[in-house]
Amino acid sequence: MNKNDLVADVARTANLSKTDATKAVESVFDSITKSLSKGNEVRLVGFGTFTVAKRAASEGRNPRTGEKIQIPATKQPKFKAGKALKDAVN
Structure with missing residues (x-):
C-alpha cells in the first residue's frame, strides 16, 4: 500500500472526499513529523x-x-x- 492507496482507503471507509482524506492523511503525517522533530515521542x-x-x-x-x-x-x-x-x- 502506498500513500495514494491509503488516501483512497481512508476516503472510502470514512465516507470522505479524496480531497478531505488527503488533507487528513497529510495532517497526521505532518503532526507526527513535527512532534518527532522537537524530540518528542x-x-x-x-x-x-x-x-x-x-x-x-x-x-x-x-x-x-x-x-x-x-x-x-x-x-x-x-x-x-x-x-x-x-x-x-x-
Missing part, C-alpha cells in the same frame, strides 16, 4: 510508538579508496509496533 495506543533515536558519530571507511572518514552523529526516526497491531498481523 508519538504514542498511539494499540498501534505503536514513534521515537527519535540518536546515533553517535563514528569512523568509517570509503569503500572505493579505503580512506578513513568521519560519519557525523544523526537522529533516526524509529517505530515500534504495539500489541494490537502485532496481534492483527499475526
Whole structure:
C-alpha cells in the first residue's frame, strides 16, 4: 500500500472526499513529523510508538579508496509496533 492507496482507503471507509482524506492523511503525517522533530515521542495506543533515536558519530571507511572518514552523529526516526497491531498481523 502506498500513500495514494491509503488516501483512497481512508476516503472510502470514512465516507470522505479524496480531497478531505488527503488533507487528513497529510495532517497526521505532518503532526507526527513535527512532534518527532522537537524530540518528542508519538504514542498511539494499540498501534505503536514513534521515537527519535540518536546515533553517535563514528569512523568509517570509503569503500572505493579505503580512506578513513568521519560519519557525523544523526537522529533516526524509529517505530515500534504495539500489541494490537502485532496481534492483527499475526
